[in-house]
Amino acid sequence: MEEIENTEVEEGLTPPDKEEIARILADESDGALKEYLEPLHPADIAELLMLLPDEDDWPRVIKYLNDEDASLVLEELPEHQRQKMVHFLSTQRLSAIVGEMDTDDAADLLAELPDKQVETILHSMDEEDAEDIQQLMSYPDDSAGGIMQTELASMESTLTVREAIASLREMHQEIEELRHIYVTDKDGKFLGLVPIIRLLYADQDTTLDDLKEPAVITVPPQLDQEDVARLFRKYDLVSMPVVDENEVLLGRILIDDVVDVLDEEASEDMLRFVGTSSEDLVYGNKIFSIIMRRLPWLVSNLLGGLITGYLITKFDNIKLLDAMILISFVPVITAMAGNMGSQSATIVIRGFALGKVQLHNLSRTFIRELLVGLSIGLICGILVGSIGAIHNGAPLVGIIVGTSMMISMTTAALMGVAVPSFFKLIGTDPAIASGPLVTTVLDITGILIYLANTQLLLTLLA
């Protein structure tokens, strides 16, 4: 926890409005600006930067930040805004700022910079830190190794409480969130944890070996960050040791990094569900990149729409009944099937994300959605069928429309389960464009069901 002024909040902090910003910037001696920045938390300074009307005002704010605050502001900015801030910093200043960062955040930042600048910055740093950062940069972004940090209080098990307290004295200024001593053997193999509070009461000559408790769980650096998040959630953890295949301690993951993962994953799932992705591109201002991101799925759905339209004209070939009457029920059948399918797909996708639905217990979800689809399909079928029969004065139309509705809604519920499960089975993210894909497939199958059912019933009943 930083030493920062207490800010009282009633309904969440409100960022400054345009007039306030204009007032602060109007004073060219920067007096108003300095006064405004003084009590601000780095997260609020990041927010202020993004609200500045003119990029050229960024350096005015940045120059009043000390290196530590500047490092925190950089971490708070979204990627494309971070690039902007980096652009206003000399490599020398940037080196100083990176030096203030935790290794995991430093590695994330450096991964975004050009190789040459990275080299200069690493060269200017303490050798050990530079090595740690390079090691962290070698792990994939979305793995346990990619979100862990190497800052932790690691001590050998033979140390006494007295010695441990002495070592901690130096560390605790530098390491945030110091709550446990990570106990290892002389080769760095992880043995367990000692909560700091136990040092207050333990005999000064006890060794850490006697005080250590096993960790609830340790993870390898390759583990996917989604799995890391799931384990944090499942076991209510606040930190997690990362070890290599020989159980040598590599680093720790803290819960605040996991919070970011959870947000990232939830956003990704929602955006992928509608056939787009990558927050930064979506919230950013690069119109061309945004279009290239969103267009492919839309265009592939174009084909689905054209097929649906082509199928509609097939109703013209049906004898005995007015094509226009039959066609007028196409939208309600395809829309309801689409909604039903999206509901089922969302439930399954979210269930996978939270670990509540798993491939091995999928049959339960499948049966439940079948029953739900059948029941809701029956209700909607009767409703629309009645409208069809009464409005057109033709019971036959009602029967055809009602049964088609029921069949296509039930099919929709099942396909809503099947499509994301299929993606999960082949190892792809189940959220990938399940929305548009499911809707398009259901549009086509909905009409095919309607067409086939109409032909069938006309043969049987007419």
Place this chain on the structure above:
Amino acid sequence: MEEIENTEVEEGLTPPDKEEIARILADESDGALKEYLEPLHPADIAELLMLLPDEDDWPRVIKYLNDEDASLVLEELPEHQRQKMVHFLSTQRLSAIVGEMDTDDAADLLAELPDKQVETILHSMDEEDAEDIQQLMSYPDDSAGGIMQTELASMESTLTVREAIASLREMHQEIEELRHIYVTDKDGKFLGLVPIIRLLYADQDTTLDDLKEPAVITVPPQLDQEDVARLFRKYDLVSMPVVDENEVLLGRILIDDVVDVLDEEASEDMLRFVGTSSEDLVYGNKIFSIIMRRLPWLVSNLLGGLITGYLITKFDNIKLLDAMILISFVPVITAMAGNMGSQSATIVIRGFALGKVQLHNLSRTFIRELLVGLSIGLICGILVGSIGAIHNGAPLVGIIVGTSMMISMTTAALMGVAVPSFFKLIGTDPAIASGPLVTTVLDITGILIYLANTQLLLTLLA
């Protein structure tokens, strides 16, 4: 952190399969069951319970849990499963189990029980704890008061370090996550925090008043849990003091409760987006409740589908062009508008949830979506228009279809921003059924645009 065996994880823990469970349950002397339960974390025991083939096997597992483990298992179970476990516990045992819980979890559990049972349980408890729990139960579920706990190390500022360490000695067995002393004046007014680690180095006669640091933020108990989560995220907090209007300390919120809030809110947003809600009902097995939850929105969308169908028949009135040709492009126009609108709506909803889009900077999002909608609409319009012109050998059809497509996709992007923003403006959750609502509205406007545009162009060009 509990004292639990270290479990190594390669790809996340795998729950036992059916054969394993059958093997464990086959031994009627419960020898295999006891051996299996012995090293399990309560979260894994909760998972095991949900996998048991027969409800009647629950008591066999429950009876081997001590009260503390049973309390943790109860907390891990989803609501409808928790009810099942409670059903197998005597009120006496349940009282003992609730006694082991943190006040916030106890309050959540009691809120789910019948009044009479709650009274008996509260009566059996320590009077102070019972009062705390009743106080917590008075706050709404989704407020800061609803997720805070009253367990914390609160001490008066006049205490010396020596006295503080002595008091802590008793507390630290009972209170999890003891990392700060919450310093108050003699009336309970919150003054600041002292990290436990500082007690290791401070002079024994220093008072807490000299060591205290201000909290980054304090919140009132009425604050919505979504705002609490946003503040935790923004300021990278791990705990947060809750104070009343006189700054009297009421409790603290820990980050693991916030992780649950984030998951809850993300699920809620996704489920509401497709017109359903409440995880427990959706993942549960109460088919009737699930149907009642999902049906209303589906039925109200029925009307939209019927209107769309009715509008389609209006193409029959258009002279000069074949109605069937025009109708065959209705699905592609409405589907693409629907997809475009869903993308925009999802981006805005997620942006609101993360605080990246706000009402006061909405114009930026509006303009960006306008440009994206216009560009993608232009590309799709040219594509579909060309297909229309070539396939039907009629340039006029191509022009009509292409321009209609472009106009309706641009409109869709703007409505995708407008609908959730409207809900946000009137203080409703912007995710509420934006999915089906946006799609339905866009189906209708898409056709209206297509109809009007056709009439207009025929008048101008033909």
